[in-house]
Amino acid sequence: MRPEDILMPTPVGLCCKLGGFHIDPTRPVGRALITHAHSDHARAGHGAVLATQQTLDLMRLRYGDSFAGTTQAVNYGENLELGGAIVTFHPAGHVLGSAQIAVKAGGVRIVASGDYKNVADPTCAPFELVRCDVFITEATFALPVFRHGDPLGEIAKLLHSVAVFPERAHLVGAYSLGKAQRVIALLRQSGYHAPVYLHGAMENITRYYESHGIALGELRAVSGASKAELAGTITLCPPSALTDIWTRRFPDPVTAFASGWMRIRARARQYGVQLPLVISDHADWDGLTATIAATGAGEIWVTHGQEDALVHWCTTHRLKARPLDIVGYGEEDEDAATPAPAERGAEP
Amino acid sequence: MNRFAELFDRLAYEPGRNDKLRLITDYFRSTGDPERGWALAALTGALSFPHAKAGLIRSLIAERSDPVLFALSYDFVGDLSETVALMWPKSSPSPHGAVEPTLTTVIETLSTLGKAHLPAQLARWLDALDETGRWALIKLVTGGLRVGVSARLAKAAAAALADKDAQDIELLWPSLAPPYRGLFAWLEGKGDKPVSVDPLPFRPPMLAHALDDADLQNLDAREFIAEWKWDGIRVQAVAAPPLARLYSRSGEDISKSFPELLDALRLPGAIDGELLIMRDRRVQSFNVLQQRLNRKSVTPKLIAEFPAHLRAYDLLADGDEDLRGRPFVERRHRLEDFIARLADERLDLSPLVSFASWDELTAARKDPAAAGADADAAAVEGVMLKRRDASYLPGRPKGPWWKWKRDPFMIDAVLMYAQRGHGKRSSYYSDYTFGVWTRGDVGEELVPVGKVYFGFTDEELLQIDRFVRRNTTERFGPVREVVHAADQGLVLEVAFEGLQRSTRHKSGLAMRFPRINRLRWDKPPGEADRLERLEAMIVQIERAQS
Incomplete structure (x- = not known):
């Protein structure tokens, strides 16, 4: 059986005719298998949704109770028979509940990774390597310039800044789902035990993380805190809030942004942040290439990101590789992550 | 590392x-x-x-x-x-x-x-x-490590180790060498102050306060001497032949950029003056000077095309004698004598402006050409008032020196685009592109003529920011297009110091030092100025220069 007969790349996402489902479709479909709850992968309006319990819960938190016709929770490692295909979900290490989806039919196994990272993260289950024939990998940071380094080193940078500017507030822009909670966990791991303040938009999701036994220490809502109280504190907020009128409640804020994009100076300057923190929930170049090699897959499909570089790398390592043209995947927080063309070069 | x-x-x-x-x-x-x-x-x-x-x-x-x-x-x-x-x-x-x-x-x-x-x-x-x-x-x-830190700021940061004045370090600087162990030892109280052995020290300059018309009422015309304020760059020329050095106002050594001036400094002493470009004995506009400042390498061709000139205001030292404690009138006499002894065409005296009353000075400021500046009038930025009895004091003491700039050019322009600022201003739309009316292909349209990002109070910034957010017609990343039609929009009264032709701007014009003078909430955008008015201004400026 050809891999394309099992999973067919279409403009709205990967389609499995055999099993009658799409994976992370970007438009409403009858039955969707969702890798994780970030809004570019998990959209509302599907007939039936199959995902991990956490992904379903997070989708419900974001979209409300009627985000899909019906839902079905699946455990990591559980075998599901859908049409003529066997489907299993495996931890992707990206955010809470995130999964790679393995589809097997006619002796051929394809793994659609969704977004993944193969480094430690105290806020989600670790990435599980699944051996397969075809590996569908993301390529968000698929250039050799992206090596994310030790996130604790980045947290040390933040804490040093708090020490140098104790009368200022530090605002850390971070995606509301996953990144924010990871940053808080890293702060706690670094011995920072003061209360961490939260922008209203991330309270629900963060509380959900806590309800899953992820200890995040004392958290406080920004709303209600006086300006004086916020001096010397750290606040997590969505990246788009960093340039919002909302920031005016803080005393002389230092703006930070936790993202893999912060590795590139021109990008960091585009956002106008003072403290770029290279903390990513995606695999870096070394992580992508090591994972591809370790899956044992002879064929690699590359999607959303820097496809060219990764396809080139695969080819030079004697792996069959092709880019997938699926539109609609990007970053979680569209407003902050994809600056309009006019923005480029507009700032020095 | x-x-x-x-x-x-x-x-x-x-x-x-x-x-x-x-x-x-x-x-x-x-x-x-x-x-x-x-x-x-x-x-x-x-x-x-x-x-x-x-x-x-x-x-x-x-x-x-x-x-x-x-x-x-x-x-x-x-x-x-x-x-x-x-x-x-x-x-x-x-x-x-x-x-x-x-x-x-x-x-x-x-x-x-x-x-x-x-x-x-x-x-x-x-x-x-x-x-x-x-x-x-x-x-x-x-050699590409540029992080927007001036040498002066770095010295100020060192001074802040010990609550010392950055100026102290500035004065010592020429006699210090990396890695500056002696300097840090002194700053940390572990060693003596390094001794300045520089034969060509920089002396912190004296600066003037801006004069408001109202201040004039409280000043006695008889106590002051006036001279032109030239529109070049303020420099300090220090010589101990055969050595000579040219400093910027902040103490930066800019000798390498003006080698021809160093040759002219043949007498030991320190002159405070203005660096200008002189062609055929005529002072050129700041635009011309800027063309020389923008070049990286100083070639003989550049020197011939843009010959540097020093117009002297003051004499801080004559030989080994420090004159800074003497009254200005005395220093001025010594300066006249010093320049006469140098007798070099690349150096001359900044002429005094004679006046018997503030009214006469007001008239001179309004029309420098008629008051003695003659053909150099276009390079006059205003007048300087200096108390006859004032010593030369570092910094900006209030009282002894006043600068009284000529009235700026002024136009009413319409706000077209606003961009978010940086740092503290990153949540504010604080950089504004403004335009004036012109006849386009399809009737009247606004053409952008410049950008302003200061001149307004914090309260006005809030007002404009609110206006921008409520009247956005389109967004391009951090830039917002703001409504600008004949009957809808915000008129900015923009003040500026000069105009020149430019191929970089759609309007063909570039403004020097534009800032917001006033917000004209009362004025309908349709009544803002037209491009023709700016074109008339530039013709007038060019006529004055030629």
Whole structure:
């Protein structure tokens, strides 16, 4: 059986005719298998949704109770028979509940990774390597310039800044789902035990993380805190809030942004942040290439990101590789992550 | 090196001057000698490494990377040093262990290392550093380490270690050499103040306060002398033949940019004056001077085309004699004598403006050409008032000196686009593109003529910000298009100092030093100025110059 007969790349996402489902479709479909709850992968309006319990819960938190016709929770490692295909979900290490989806039919196994990272993260289950024939990998940071380094080193940078500017507030822009909670966990791991303040938009999701036994220490809502109280504190907020009128409640804020994009100076300057923190929930170049090699897959499909570089790398390592043209995947927080063309070069 | 790199990295993103200062001071406090001294040298631009060129960096990465991946990466990152720093392969840990070099090691090694050994040495260091460390190293050795910190700011950060005045360090600076152990020892109270042995010291300049028309009522015309305020750059020319040096107002040594002036300084002393471009004995406009300032290398052709001239205001030292304690009238006599003795056409006296009453001076300021400035009137920026009995005091003391600028040009323009600011202003739309009316293909339209980002109060900033947010017609990233029609929009009264023709702007004009003078909430945009008015102004300016 050809891999394309099992999973067919279409403009709205990967389609499995055999099993009658799409994976992370970007438009409403009858039955969707969702890798994780970030809004570019998990959209509302599907007939039936199959995902991990956490992904379903997070989708419900974001979209409300009627985000899909019906839902079905699946455990990591559980075998599901859908049409003529066997489907299993495996931890992707990206955010809470995130999964790679393995589809097997006619002796051929394809793994659609969704977004993944193969480094430690105290806020989600670790990435599980699944051996397969075809590996569908993301390529968000698929250039050799992206090596994310030790996130604790980045947290040390933040804490040093708090020490140098104790009368200022530090605002850390971070995606509301996953990144924010990871940053808080890293702060706690670094011995920072003061209360961490939260922008209203991330309270629900963060509380959900806590309800899953992820200890995040004392958290406080920004709303209600006086300006004086916020001096010397750290606040997590969505990246788009960093340039919002909302920031005016803080005393002389230092703006930070936790993202893999912060590795590139021109990008960091585009956002106008003072403290770029290279903390990513995606695999870096070394992580992508090591994972591809370790899956044992002879064929690699590359999607959303820097496809060219990764396809080139695969080819030079004697792996069959092709880019997938699926539109609609990007970053979680569209407003902050994809600056309009006019923005480029507009700032020095 | 990584700690130094971390400082530079942070400085590169920090827009606020005071915040930069605190970061540098924190570094000086937490870093020992000689490392911090070399960092100070790097910040003040005192280091250069002749052999390390971009080509060398390129060949180093070519040996270590796939050309396709390098090309894709470079294209994405857009900066060679940064691309190389980021994609430099991780070294496998060797038994000898690549040891992270200190900044001191880098500088001391490079000062003796032959060109042939440079590539291998650089590669070893790059193996041992992290991303930021590699970036700083490559930028440092190729001379591209620019993080928006002036030499003066770096000295002020050192001074802040001990609550000393930056000016003290400025005065000592020419006699100090990296890694500045003596300086840091003094700042930390562990040593004596270094002795200035500089034969050509910079003397902190005296600056004037701006005069409001109302101030005039309280001043006695008989106590003051007036002279023209020339529109060039304020400099201090110090000579101890055969040595001579030219300083900017902030104490930066700018001798290299004006070699022809140094030759003219044949008498020992220190002159405070204005640097101008003089052609056929006529002072050229600031636009002309700017054309020389913008050039990197000073060639004989450039000197011939833009000959520098020093117009003297004051004499701070005559030979070994310090004149700064003497009254201005006396210094002026000594200056006249000094310039006469020098007898060089590249140097002359700034003429006094005679007046018997404030009314007469007001008239002179309004029409400098008729009041003695003649053909140089276009280069007159205003008048300076100096008390006859005033000593030459460093800084900006209130009372002895006043600057009274000519009235700026003024137009009513319409706000067209607003952009978010940086740092403290990043949540405010604080940079404004404004336009004036002109006849377009389809009738009346606004054409952008400039950008302003100051001149308004904090309260006005809030008002404009609110207006921008409520009247946005389109968004382009951090830029918003704001409603601008004949009957809808915001009129800004923009003041500016000059106009020149420019091919970079759609309007064909560029303004000098534009700022918001007033917000005209009361004025319908349809009544704002037209491009023809600006064109008439430029014709007038050009006529005055020719």
